[in-house]
Amino acid sequence: MSIDRIVLAFAGGVILISLVLSQLHNINWLWLTAFVGLNLFQSAFTGFCPLAMILKKVGAKPGQAFG
Numbered sequence: 001m002s003i004d005r006i007v008l009a010f011a012g013g014v015i016l017i018s019l020v021l022s023q024l025h026n027i028n029w030l031w032l033t034a035f036v037g038l039n040l041f042q043s044a045f046t047g048f049c050p051l052a053m054i055l056k057k058v059g060a061k062p063g064q065a066f067g
Contacts, residue, residue, distance in 0.1 A: 003055045004063030010051060011036050 001009075014036050022029035042065075043049040052066035 002061045002063030003052050003066045006055055006060060007049060007051050007066060021058055 005051050016053070018032040018036070020027045022033070039049070043052075049066055056066070061063070
């Protein structure tokens, strides 16, 4: 699995988990959803993604967006 797919899967998972937590626990979990969404948005323009940098260091296969 490439870095791109790992980043997208991780972001999607965090968003879904934070949405569930906001309904079951506390509405403030939606701030995590907003943070992940904003990070995805900025990385589309800048190419900067902290998770992609970590995955690259541990040897994950490069992709098209984050290599």
